[in-house]
Amino acid sequence: MSNQAGVPDIRLVAGEPDFDTPAVIAEAEVRAIREGHTRYTLNAGTLSLRTAICRKLEEENGICCTPDEVVVSNGAKQCVIQAVLALCSPGDEVIVPAPYLGSYPEMAKLADSRPVILPTLCSENFLLDPKLLESKITEKSRLLILCTPSNPTGSVYPKPLLERIAEIVTKHPRLLVLSDEIYEHIIYAPATHTSFASLPGMWERTLTVNGFSKAFVMTGWRLGYIAGPKHFVGACNKIQTHFSSGASSIAQKAGVAALGLGYAGVKVSEPQGAFYLFINLSSYYGIEAKGFGKIENSESLCRYFLDKAQVALVPGDAFGDDSCIRISYAASLTTLQAAFERIKKALISLRPAVPV
Secondary structure (H helix, E strand, O other): OOOEEEEOOOOOOOOOOOOOHHHHHHHHHHHHHOOEEEEEEEEOOHHHHHHHHHHHHHHHOOOOOOOHEEEOOHHHHHHHHHHHHHHHHOOEEEEEEEEOOHHHHHHHHOOOEEEEEEOOOHHHHHOOHHHHHHHHHHEEEEEEOOOOOOOOOOOOOHHHHHHHHHHHHOOOOOOOOOOOOOOOOOOOOOOOOOOOHOOOOHHHHEEEEEEEOOOOHHHHHHHEHHHHHEHHHHHHHHHHHHOOOOOOHHHHHHHHHHHHHHHHOOEOOOOOOOOEEEEEOOOHHHOOOOOEOOOHHHHHHHHHHHHHOOOOOOOOOHOOOOOOOEOOOOHHHHHHHHHHHHHHHHHHHHHHOOOO
16 A cells, blocks of 8 residues: 555554464364364354363463353454443443553443443553542443453553452452453563453453464454353353354364464473573374384484474483473574474474364
């Protein structure tokens, strides 16, 4: 796109990553089509995907739930509007910290509820002031919407602040929280993500919304989910029954593959200095590699990478830990990208990243 002067515009507006969905996820969808997984699923989502979501929430977020406490929808935004419609009645108040995703106040209006906008300050990193929140809660307050990491500010709510907000919520039994966590994996150290529902006493008061668009580069796939107490999530599911029915069957197969990327057996300690990664790949030990032999230890795994991927790495047993291998990233970005692409393909050949 060009302006009137004919100079091409540089567009920094899209809320989506500028690269493709990971191949493992795309291949899972293609396989689902070829295997005939193209019919309606359960309205709430396939049991395999909801089970994978429960595992993800427990291991990554500290939230324990069961598949009947999860509903899969056509994107996280559908989860949010269904929750607002399920929870709010005419005349209720929906509390929204500003700046906010433009849809939040409009969703409240669709439920015939009133959005209550609470301003935040740039000097406070656009984080909600608990004192302001407490002063604005009334008997009509029904839902507080939190988005962390935030769109549009990029702010991340630290755990102590969320705990203070939880204390306030506890004082108001009718007030519930919708925690939009779609950006949870796009976060920069030293910030860390805390799920509101993981705080003491907050599972019963919280609906957690997440999805696949941002972290897995699946914006066009339209796949999200909501987790919370069964009676609340069940109400969302009833609305979905008459609204859109279940999410795409093949997208759900891809969703299982996406969540499986987090359980592919690779454990990494984030380096804080030097230029090395010391990666635990011991879950691949014991596997018989076609045309190579059995992967028994770090030394044989490094030989496998050299033979099959033409990438030279150092076995961890040379440093006293046979569960790991060492990667030096003192190389150009182009070289590193090529190396990791080869390593990824070698690991996928060794064992598919996830059963779908």
